[in-house]
Amino acid sequence: MAKSFLLTAAFILLSNFATAQWTHLNSGVQVQLRSIYFADQNTGWSCGFNTILKTTNAGNSWELSNVTGSHKAMAFVDSTTGYVCGENGRVYKTINGGNNWQLLNSGVSITLNNISIAPDGSVIIPGNQTTVLRSSDGGTTWTNILNIPAVIDFFAVKILNSSTFVVSGNESTILRTTNTGTTWESISIGMPNPLFAVDFAANNTGWVTGCCGMFMKTTNAGISWTTDDYLTPGYTLYSMQFFNQSKGWMAGEAGYILRTTNAGTTWDSLNSDTQVDLYSLNFVNENTGYVSGYNGTILKTTNGGGVGTPIGISNQTAIAEDYYLGQNYPNPFNPSTKISYRLLTSSYIDMSVHDMSGRLVTKLVNGKQSAGSYQVEFSSEGLSSGVYFYSLAVDGVVIDVKKMLALK
DSSP states (O other), X not given: OGGGGOSOOOOOOGGGSSSOOOEEEOOSOOSOOOEEEESSSSOEEXXXXXXXXXXXXXXXXXXXXXOSSXXXXXXXXSSSOEEEEEGGGOEEEESSTTSSOEEEOOSOOSOXXXXXXXXXXXXXXXXXXXXXXXXXXXXXXXXXXOOOSSOOOEEEEEESSSSOEEEEESTTEEEEESSTTSSOEEEEOOOOOOEEEEEESSSSOEEXXXXXXXXXEESSTTSSOOOXXXXXXXXXXXXXXXXXXXXXXXXXXXXXXXXXXXXTSSEEEEOOSXXXXXXXXXXXXXXXXXXXXXXXXXXXXXXXXXXXXXXOOEEHHHHGGGEEEOXXXXXXXXXXXXXXEEESSOEEXXXXXXXXXXXXXXXXXXXXXXXXXXXXXXXXXTOOSEEEEEEEEETTXXXXXXXXXXXX
């Protein structure tokens, strides 16, 4: 069968790993810490709902600033000047290392999801509803440099130089500009997965990842990307950082932290000693790194994450002929919908539902099933209207992802 062509399907749960290589730091808060950034090994910041934290002693203690807003991302020009963005178009700036924060007028009221600083000092912020803001005067004025007709939420940006940016968003959208946003090239992946992280180790070599562990690579500066591979059995990866052309890390749902030392050809899964969602990671050198996440979680490693366990990289097309995942019906739906799928061989099945932010909503199926046709029902009770994604993983390998629309 086509399954024999898989590299491996040996995904291993973090809870089963040996001694952890990550230290749990005491953040002093219990909010979701959506972003973390260190200027050096001692000075760093993290942010979440109404919260901006600062440490000057490598995370041993944290000072809390109560800054209004649901903060999503942060970036610093240097150890004194930095920016934080989040919901309702809020952008804050500090010029004294985070001791004080000034609310800027972004000119928008939508959610802003990420921040990056260009070599010329300009600030780039992607957001919902086809928004990529740019400021070239330190945040005094902002311009939406995205001029495409589609309505897309953008979650990540990587700046290659002062005029070349790559942004990623929902519907597996990747856009690239080489003239500071005057025109954009669109790269269509043909999948519904939102892509939450993009990074480049050099101007030509880069990677994207997101919902359900989907992972792709480019070697021509984002003009084209490899076919979609999967690094987790359906868990979302939210953050990625490549320290050089070979070594990089990812963090995401259920405590997943992954590491590569060969430019993404193979990956190790690292023992984070937690199963909470991890939203952001930042390494200050090849050994010292920090991760932030759910319920005030901050983790630190001083040995690159420690000894890892190799995982497999799966490709949907390698086994899709042996399995089938149908489109839910009805779609849109209220209050429930049915999802059909077919197995040609006895397999361990994981069918999961995620929301637009990549958060796991529920597992519809989780266990061994015999060959045959099946149908499962999903109810939107207790959920808000919107787009949801459902994925089918077979023996730890994601084979298909589809989207559905809940209406209330």
